[in-house]
Amino acid sequence: MSEEMNQVEVKSFEIGDSVTGTVTKVEEKQVIVDIADSKLDGIIPISELSSLHIEKAGDAVEEGQKLELEVLKVEEDALILSKRKVDAKKAWSELQQKFESGEIFEAEIKDVVKGGLVVDLGVRGFVPASLVESHFVEDFSEYKGKTLTFKIVELDQEKNRLILSHRAVVEEEMGKQKHALLDSLQPGQILEGKVQRLTDFGAFVDIGGIDGLVHISQLSHEHVQKPSDVVEEGQEVKVKVLNVDKENERISLSIKETLPGPWASLSEKAPKGTVLDGVVKRLVSYGAFVEVFPGVEGLVHISQISHKHIATPHEVLKEGQEIKVKVLDVNEEEGRLSLSIKELAEKEPETVDYELPEESKGFQLGEMIGDQLKNLKN
Template sequence: MDEMLNAYPPLEVGDTVQGEVLTIEDNQAIVGITGSGLEGVIPYNELSAKPFDDINEVMNVGDHIELVVIKQIKDKENGSYLLSKRRVDAKKVWKEIQEKSEKGEYIEAPVKDVVKGGLVVDVGVRGFVPASMVEDHFVEDFSGYKGKIMKFKIIELEPSENRLILSHKAVVEKEKEAMSEERMDALHEGDVVEGTIARLTNFGAFVDLGGVDGLVHISQIAHEHVNNPGDVLTINDKVNVKILSVDKERGRVSLSIKETLPGPWESIEEKAPIDSVLTGTVKRLTSFGAFVEVFPGVEGLVHISQISHQHIATPQEVLEEGQEIEVKVLDVRPEDHRLSLSVKALQEQKNQAPQASSRREQQNYQSQEDDSDSSFTFGDVLGDKLSGFKVENEGEDNE
């Protein structure tokens, strides 16, 4: 035996050798070390760098494999050595990982365990994913990730220290960026598309259009005034939106829900026919009258001459903003988005003949037809103040 041992150079820890699998038993493999006449043992935990359920998945009797010497088992008569295939595999894995990192490629591997601070990943060597690099959003419980196969970007590697830091978040962000660019190319001004309410703010709502978030400004949510987007919208609601503009360079999309809805003045002649009585809210008071909202987004003018049978100097003498009142419809002009309304027509007339009242209402109605401010005229502003006014010295002007 001594002569046989002296015939071959001694094996040192760390040497790489070739061997043939002679037998597999007791969860370990007995290997004949090529060119030495010696045998070695590969213990179970040194059989492979990759996970396996059965030894025959990684080696079989008769296989010729590359091994690394861990140490000599001195109490064995034939001078056996403790060998490792796992460490040879690990060197190859590190080399592959290095190449993928240089090329900017991702690696795919299962999550082996969930530990404090992140995930342990098995890529043939141990990889670690810090909690902040798992997703692009906060995750409270990582237990559901164990056993999950995921794609990772290589952030840091140092084979000599067995250090491999990975990120799934970087993969998600990159995929979203690519999806966003592709989706942005498919969005065009004027299109009406479906989206999902993703976030609500005090100035509007962000809508997910399938990889791209667009903003619906609070003024574009509804035809009527909206104080808080949360009053009319809910996260995860499906909504139709019209694309107002697409800024690819800045990655911004402006949207409108309002423009997909029927206009508040649509069918107004049916909703507010002449002589009908409506309940509305005083929205604004001006020197020449009151604007009353009778439907969401629909305001009509009650001229100062139509507020009371009694003479008033300003609408504030009788009305106040926010007050709910009943009004009668005197005139409807859908094309101009205008309603002429009257409070006086619903009040009892004291000391005034109905016929005279009717003539006065007709005069007021005619004077309102040519107004502007929101298309209201000088006549609207002065109302009945011009009645009875005479121009002096008319004869002198005519001479």
Template structure:
């Protein structure tokens, strides 16, 4: 063999050895050689002499409607080798992708954020069974239980929203990215709660919104932390169910009763921000006036009638009817609407003496019943303290004369008759 031929063979071998091999997963540079039927790009992989194909859907992470909008002949692309598609003497052809290379970069970025404990932002693109799909550069999934700190019935409200997420699980090889928005909601609420709990003081009045209603009260959102308004603190009048007088989302003024940071509890009152119902009672219910009220409670000694919200007066059993009745239940029922005449007003003691029979005509031939002296029947609370009785019924501070009524008077009359 001549020296020239030997040199030519060596040059050919060196050229062949210098050609890089291509493996699946490699990142390569390639020049766009042609656009094939407007559906794929034919590229030449630099340094290999091998051609490859890039389908239209693999040219971008975003949908491509026209391949000519994203590439043209002569462009140089960074690509990842997906698979081999055939075999020939030149080494075969390969399927390549821009989209998957970009996705790989995104996975690397997300992995770094996950390891650093950082969050990511992503728009919600789909609502699917069991949660939300988001576009974080790669597909991410948010389980329904990780969307909020409370149950959300309609997930469609989140579609199109860009939310911040905590990375819960990441596995690029399986294209699995699990995210949580709930974790951030809870963190944010915890921070706000700590801030509010440290600044909120008992006795001050603040504004909030009704967040939840229960059988025992209403939870009011004070801007990141909920406080409880017990059912007894909603109004001066008796409230059976909080939902009867309040609605979720309603703005209310509340007075702070107590703050317990250790137990994360705030006690609130709505009624203590309202006017005291007994204020101006002498003008609203002067002696001799006629009012309409509702029978709230029946006791053995009379009926308590609410004439204004939070203002109840006593109709003594002797003031219910002209004829004798054994118990108030004989002629009245709880919830009944009645007209009453105001006999006496005691603003300081929060007491009203009322009468139903004073508004009724005395039946013909009936004997007028004797009433107790005012001073015995309506002694102020402080003077009557030694003789007040405690019963299972709430006597509201009424005197012994209020409780026994005509029975005391009749017993006295009998004693006087026996002495004669």
């Protein structure tokens, strides 16, 4: 009678049937479950517990846990079941929806393998190394057990292929921040930034998720030969927003305009009467422009070049010549500096011609000759 009942029970299950079972025993390589409305034992081999490789059955389930299972094989005294197949069927349906909608979701990194990361989403999901972060990562060992956000970038159920990307989520978020920042920027703003990279024509500075260009002419008040003479990568700097091109996502910045100008406090550095070293930069018809500090040129008017009358400055000076000058007047607001070369040069004495009286001409000569003859006789 019992055998007949068992036969009936066994025949009532077919391969592919869905059943519900409660875990009654967890062994190392398999799990025993109690199947509702059945006297047959259910056995789940370790390979059918998870889409990922596990070392022992206890890594996937625990006693008392209720599971939805699929019948793989009907044996005389047991049903061979799969949890993995049920999980995968549910997962593919949900994943297809996530893929089509572009949904962002969280998942735990279950393993780190050669070439990337592995996650369990009911099916095995793979994250290639190039799709983990927006920057290069040398060692992924610390990612195991970490929870990250992902988007599905490739899904093929027939090939059991599921490719995920965390980088896509990061870059999408960066894109949103970038547009928000572009909308908030206004010319004239002073911001904190970090120098990201240097080029021949300037420096790119990160101002909070977006890079702006500081042209070489905007690095310093002084003439700059190459950007590396003034700034270095990683340096924290203050920048002023010059222009924002939202359409092309270009931002022009200036470091120079956040720094004190060359004329600032000039009246303290070079008050009236100060003697300075300078270099003649330009000669014009009315005088010479002399650089006395980086970015500060003063005018030596033609009348202040020499005590002698000169028609043009070129008669006395040449460009590039080093000279000393005296400060006559300073006007910081207007950026004007009056200088003098003449006041440091000694005035040459005037030549005076003295006429001898008519009666003395020739007399002195005769007297001198006579004196000489007397000396010879003696």
